[in-house]
Amino acid sequence: MGRQPCCDKLGVKKGPWTAEEDKKLINFILTNGQCCWRAVPKLAGLRRCGKSCRLRWTNYLRPDLKRGLLTESEEQLVIDLHARLGNRWSKIASRLPGRTDNEIKNHWNTHIKKKLLKMGIDPVTHEPLQKETNEEKPDPSPEPEKNNQPAAHEIITNGGSSSTTSEDQNSSTDESSNLLLDNTNIILDNVTDCDPLMMNYLLGDELAAWDDPFPISGGTGQNFENILDDTCSWLMDCQDFGVHDYSFNDVEISNVMNSLEMAVENKQ
DNA sequence: AAGTAGATCAACCGCATCTCC
DNA sequence: GGGAGATGCGGTTGATCTACT
Numbered sequence: 492m493g494r495q496p497c498c499d500k501l502g503v504k505k506g507p508w509t510a511e512e513d514k515k516l517i518n519f520i521l522t523n524g525q526c527c528w529r530a531v532p533k534l535a536g537l538r539r540c541g542k543s544c545r546l547r548w549t550n551y552l553r554p555d556l557k558r559g560l561l562t563e564s565e566e567q568l569v570i571d572l573h574a575r576l577g578n579r580w581s582k583i584a585s586r587l588p589g590r591t592d593n594e595i596k597n598h599w600n601t602h603i604k605k606k607l608l609k610m611g612i613d614p615v616t617h618e619p620l621q622k623e624t625n626e627e628k629p630d631p632s633p634e635p636e637k638n639n640q641p642a643a644h645e646i647i648t649n650g651g652s653s654s655t656t657s658e659d660q661n662s663s664t665d666e667s668s669n670l671l672l673d674n675t676n677i678i679l680d681n682v683t684d685c686d687p688l689m690m691n692y693l694l695g696d697e698l699a700a701w702d703d704p705f706p707i708s709g710g711t712g713q714n715f716e717n718i719l720d721d722t723c724s725w726l727m728d729c730q731d732f733g734v735h736d737y738s739f740n741d742v743e744i745s746n747v748m749n750s751l752e753m754a755v756e757n758k759q
Numbered sequence: 760a761a762g763t764a765g766a767t768c769a770a771c772c773g774c775a776t777c778t779c780c
Numbered sequence: 781g782g783g784a785g786a787t788g789c790g791g792t793t794g795a796t797c798t799a800c801t
Contacts, residue, residue: 542787545787579790
């Protein structure tokens with residue numbers, strides 16, 4: 492005897508979320524926190540499956556999300572991380588505060604991939620594309636040193652002047668970590684428009700708070716307070732978040748504001 | 760102004776792993 | 781320890797938007 496299925500599929504709505512549904516989900520999670528997603532639709536009065544609710548929350552409604560295109564520094568970071576981690580978008584996203592794996596994946600496929608191809612870099616291997624494209628099947632054991640073009644993350648992060656070679660990508664984890672650190676420092680040097688979250692990431696050892704950015708399952712809201720730092724005046728800035736679109740009434744907004752203020756006070 | 764093609768991105772699907780019974 | 785559901789992840793789809801003809 493296992494558990495009950497996540498959703499019975501019957502009567503479960505699909506497709507784009509409406510403002511009303513968003514509002515219900517936001518209200519529910521603000522009140523109850525993230526517990527078991529399977530129970531969320533029922534408790535929140537949504538005709539959605541838990542999976543869909545989780546996705547909607549993590550990819551779109553989460554208050555700690557940044558909106559808009561990735562900055563140049565974020566893009567550089569994505570390229571660098573992708574060179575090391577491959578298509579592990581969630582791992583990459585965990586290094587970019589306020590960004591979701593879906594967002595990064597989309598951005599990669601629509602922007603970065605093209606950019607790299609334009610630069611003559613294979614977005615999969617991060618190695619320079621073989622010029623002899625007439626040879627569909629290159630040497631099965633190509634020697635990267637033959638091509639003097641630097642790899643993608645070198646061009647992006649080091650302006651192509653790095654001494655990093657393709658061998659580094661196959662080196663030990665420690666070496667990779669050091670390289671990442673080096674590149675991160677370079678990025679840091681070049682970052683001029685870095686926002687606090689980005690700085691937090693770049694300067695901190697690990698972004699502990701972002702490992703579990705909104706985990707109210709324990710009911711303490713401890714980390715929720717963390718995201719209330721200067722960067723997350725998300726509800727205070729309702730236009731950006733689009734709260735008005737959800738037709739919160741004054742009382743609802745007031746309740747949320749009070750909660751936020753209390754959390755801020757507790758933190759101080 | 761209308762039609763078409765390409766770009767974008769939210770959401771879904773299916774698989775892998777984790778967790779619970 | 782094994783089976784089954786829950787959750788998370790990556791790939792893909794398709795609706796919508798934008799640019800171009």
